[in-house]
Amino acid sequence: MIQQLSQPIPxxxxxxxxxxxxxxxxxxxxxxxxxxxxxxxxxxxxxxxxRECKSAAMSASPKCVRGRQIEQARLARMERE
Numbered sequence: 001m002i003q004q005l006s007q008p009i010p011x012x013x014x015x016x017x018x019x020x021x022x023x024x025x026x027x028x029x030x031x032x033x034x035x036x037x038x039x040x041x042x043x044x045x046x047x048x049x050x051r052e053c054k055s056a057a058m059s060a061s062p063k064c065v066r067g068r069q070i071e072q073a074r075l076a077r078m079e080r081e
Contacts, residue, residue: 037048053064 037045037052040048049063049067052058053061053067058064
């Protein structure tokens with residue numbers, strides 16, 4: 001009763017093709033790159049996000065822009081002290 005997995009494909013059926021080219025960038029490519037750091041603990045996550053935000057493709061992402069704003073505010077506070 002077990003079907004064999006290597007059965008031939010019927011003559012009238014074409015093999016499946018991917019829905020889109022996986023190497024092509026998408027609108028959410030930047031978000032996915034930052035999301036790649038999400039499985040890490042706190043400190044490694046911060047280092048990973050900083051490294052990702054240094055790339056040209058990621059520098060305009062909202063998370064990277066906000067991170068730069070926070071860093072600039074921190075540096076300004078340190079200079080005032």
